[in-house]
Amino acid sequence: MLKLTNVTTMIGEHQVIHDVSLQIAQGDFVALLGGNGAGKTSLFRTIVGVLPPAKGKIEFKGEEISHIAAYKIVGKGIALCPEGRQLFPQLPVYKNLMLGAYHRKDKKGIEETLEQVYTLFPRLKERYKQMAGTFSGGEQQMLAIGRAIMSKPELLLLDEPSMGLAPLVVEGIADAITQLNKMGITVFLSEQNAQIALMITRHGYVMENGHLVLEGLSKDLITNDKVKKAYLGT
Template sequence: MLEIKNIDVYYGVIHALKDISLTVSQGEIVTLIGANGAGKTTTLRTISGLIKPANGRVDFNGERIKGTSAKDIVKKGLSHVPEGRRVFPEMTVFENLELGAYLRKDKKGIKDDLDRVYASFPILQKRSRQNAGTLSGGEQQMLAIGRALMSRPKLLLMDEPSMGLAPLLVKEIFSIIRQINEQGTTILLVEQNANMALSIAHRAYVIETGSIVLEGTGKELAQSEEIKKAYLGG
């Protein structure tokens, strides 16, 4: 479904991504783990068209999307839940969700998807007329995920969904991610909580200083002594 091959990204003279290659197959949860500043967010922003790579290839569903605008990438079925949630604080929960469907014209489909989001996140329906800025961190994360789902994505990019959340909420968010995947959405997940990420991932990549250094199944990496020492507190 997604293939990125030999991607290089520079921030001025800083070589942020170095010859990155990874794949995500339909139906998978694939996670990308690594330390702060390793290049995880840059990888997602490159895939979703927010950063233009110096070279390399980004293919989605067999189509070259490198150089395609972020808006057109969303149209093709790829949505991005950004780090830090990035909800619109002065707009209501309902208006934020509506914005997620701004490229769609199918009113009945939009209504059906809104009902599905409310079924997955009942608190959002309860708070639908509240401004998003009044929500708790966990509720804002649910809203960010719900907004992305309103574009009916085939592939969902998720950047640090557990950041800043209490442990109980982290478990809830990861349970929801698994549920979204079981309902048919493929997921590429960037996450610092390596334990949780590897527990739900079919496959995983480890990125260090802009390079992929390890890959394997979620289970294999969770059992790796090297990974335990570096990321799992083992």
């Protein structure tokens, strides 16, 4: 479904992604692990067209999307749930959700997706009129994921959804993400929290200094000495 071939990304003079190649199959659930500054966010921004690659190729469902504008990539079926949630705090929950569907014209379909989001996160339905800025961290993360779902993605990129949340809240978010994958959405999940990411995903990539340095089945990575030392603190 998603294929990156020798992707290199620059921010000004600074090379943030080095020659990254990876593939994600339809329906898969894949982790992108790496510490602060490893390049996870830059890689996601490259995939969704916010930070186009300087070199290399990005293909989605067989079509090259390397130089397609970000707003068109959403319409092709890729959604990014960004790091730090990036909600509109002064807008109610409902309006934040609807912003995710801005490119869709199918009114009935939008209503159906909204019901799916409300089923996944009943809290959002209960509080649909509340200003997003008054939500707790966990509720804001649910809202950010819900907004990404509103675009009806086939591929969902989640950038560090566990950031800043208490362990119990993280568990709830992890369950919701697992459910989305079971519903058929292909998920690429970036995390510094390797423990939780490797528990729920099937496959994982490890990123350091803009390079992919390791990949494998999540169940193998969890027992890999390098991963244990660098990301699991054991």
